[in-house]
Amino acid sequence: MGTLDRTKSKTRLSNSTLLFIIAGVIFLLMYGIALLTFPVSFRQFQTFFDFFNLNAALFIVTLGMCVVMIGGGIDISVGAVCGLVTMACAMLLQSGAGNIWGAFFLALGIGLAFGLMHGVLIAYLEIQPFIITLAGMFLAQGLLTTLHKEPLNVTNPAFVALRRYTIEIPWLGSVNRLGVFIPCEIKPSVIVVVLLVVLYAVMMKWSRFGRNLYAVGGNRQSARMLGINVKRTIFLSYVLCGLTAGLSGFIFLLTTGAGNIGNGSLYEMKAIAANVMGGIMLNGGVGNLLGAPIGTLTLLTINELIRAAGVQSNLQAIVSGLLLYLFIVLQSIIVSLRSSERFKLALPLWLKPHR
C-alpha cells in the first residue's frame, strides 16, 4: 500500500492549489504574528468576527473581482458601483417610497445594469476591459455625485432595525475584566458573505460555467477549440461581477447606514490586492476562489496589525505596500522555480485535492 500511495502523492500540484496553499500559510503566519504581538485583542474571537462584520462589502467585492480575474479580465468599476448603490438605496429608503426589499432589488438592478453593459461591450464587441470598466467607473461616480452630494443617513425604522440586528453565538465569547461573559456577535451580512463564498466556490469548482471560465482565462484560443462559447463565458463573468458589486453596495449600506460619496472608494484596488494575496493571478486561469476571502483576511489582518502597533498613518500605507511587495515576490519566485522544475512539492495524501 505504501508504494502505491507514494506514487499517487507525487502527482503534480496545479498552480492554483500551490498559490492557494501559499496564501493560506501566509494568512496563518500573519495571524500568528498578530496573536503573539497583541495577544489581548487578537485572542478574542470577536476581533476575528469583526473583520467580517465591518468589511463584509469588501469580501463580496473581492469575490466578484476574483471571478473576472480568473476569466482573464479586470473590472475596476466595482468600487464606484458599490458607492453608487449605497447612495441610491439610501435615497430610496429615505424618500419613504421603498422598503428594504425595494432597496435590495434596486441594488441588484444597478449592479446587473453595469454588469450587462460591461459584458456586452467587452465580450461581444471585443473592447479592452480596462477601458470599458474605467468608463463604467466614471459613469458610476458621475451618477453618484449627480444623485446627492452630502452624506445621507438612513432613518427608515425597518432598515435601522435590520442594521442593529445581531446574532449572538452563545458558546463563543470572552470574559471581560468584571468577569462577565460577553458572547460573540455577528451581523446578518456575515451570513451573506459565507453563503456567497460557498455558492461561488461550488460554482467555480463544479459547474460548467466555472470550468469554462478557467479554460477561457488560461488560453482563449484553445478554449475555443474545445468548443467552449468563449464570448458567453466572458459575458457571464462580467454580469456576475456587476451583480456582486451591486449586492456589496447594499451590504455596505447595511454596515455603515449612510450613503456617502466616499463609500467604496479604492475598493477596486483593495480587491485586486486581496486577490493577489489570495493567489489569483491577473493573467487569468490561475487561482482558487477560496483564495479571495483568504487574501482579504490577510489584507485586513495586516492593516489591523499595523494599526494596533500604533504606526503613524503615513507609514501604514508604506508598510502594507512593502508587505504586498514581499508576497508578490515570494509568489513569483515559487512559481518560476516550479516552472524551471527545480522546485517540487508534493502534497501529503490527506491534503491532496481529489480528482
Next chain:
Amino acid sequence: MLKLRQQFERMHQLVLPFSVLVVLLIINLIKGADYFKITLINGVLYGNIPNILFGASELVILSIGMTLVTAAARGQDISIGESGAISSAIFVQYVLRSGNVTIWTILAGLMISCAAGLVIGAFNGTLVSFFNVQPMVATLILFLGGRSIAFIIDGKVSPILANPISNQIGTVIPGVPIQTPIILTAVFIVIVAVILRTTNLRLYVEAVGVNPSAARLNGINPKKVIFLTFLIMGVCSAVAGFIAVNKAGRHDSVNLLKFIMMDAILAVALGGNSLAGGKFSITGSILGAYTIEVLNRTLLRLEVNPEAIKAFKAVFIIILMIIASPVVRDSGRRILDKLKASIAGPAARQRSGLPQAAAPFTDRTVQKEE
C-alpha cells in the same frame, strides 16, 4: 515601397483620435465662433488653444511613457501619479534646502528628481521583468504607498515653492510669447522623436510586445527591454511631476497628479494603441491626450453640471470605443461592401463575366484575407 505602406498603416491608426478631435473642435465652434481666438496679453498668447496645450502638458508626457510601457510589458503602470509626486517632492526639497535659487539649482533639482524617477522605474521594472509580475499588480504597490512616501519626504502639508524661476517655469518667461510648460512639452516630444528615429527602441519594444519568446529567439532580451521602458516611464513621470509642481507653486502630496493614470491609459487607448501590447503609435497617444483635455474643457464650456461631468465623459468614452471596436468596424465594412455591391453589382458582374452565384463566395474569401 514597404516603408511607405507602413507609414500609411500608421496614419490609418491616427484617423480615430484625429477625427474625434475635429468633432470636439466643431462642437466648440458651434457653441461660440470665437473658439480659436488668441489674444496677446502682456506679450503672451492666451486663448482656448494655448490653454489646452498648457493644461495637457503633464498628461502628454505621461502618455508617451505609458505607450512604451503598454507596448512592451502588455500591461499598464498605475503608479505614475504617485511616482511623479515622489520625484517632485525630492525636487521641492532640494530647491528649498539650497538657499540661493538660480537656474542651475532648478536644473540640478530636475536631474535629481529624474534620478529618483529612474529608481522608481527600476523598482517597478524589476518586479515586472525579472519577477514576472503583471504590471498592474507590480505598480499597485507604489500606488498604495507612494503618496505616503511623498508626504514623509515633504515633512509637512504642501510646502510652498516660492521663487521667481519656478514661477516662470510654471507660467511664462518674460519676453517669450508662449507659456513655458508648452515649450517644455514640445522639447520633450522632440527628444522622444529623435530617440525613436535614431535608435532601435521602437523595433525592440514592438518585437517584445508582439511576441516575447520570438523576440528572445531573435536575440532581443525581453526582460531588458521591459526594464528599459519602465526606466523611461520613471523619467517621464519625474518630468511631469516637475511641470505640475511648478505650475501649482506648491507640492500637495495628496492631490498632485491624482488619478492621472486613468487619463494616461485612456489617451493610449484613444490613440488607437492596443492595451495588450505590440505595435504602438506615440503620435496617436499624444493626440489622445490632447483630445482628453479638449473633452474636459468642452464639457465645462457646454455648461454641463460639474457633478455630471464624469458621467458624460464615460458616455463619450463608451461611444468612442464602440465605434473603434474591431467587431463594429468589420460589420460596418461588410454593410458598406454590400451596399456598394447592390448599387454597382449587377452591371459590374455582367461586365466581368462572373456568374452571379459565384460572386458572393469570392467576396467572402477576400474579406477573410483582410
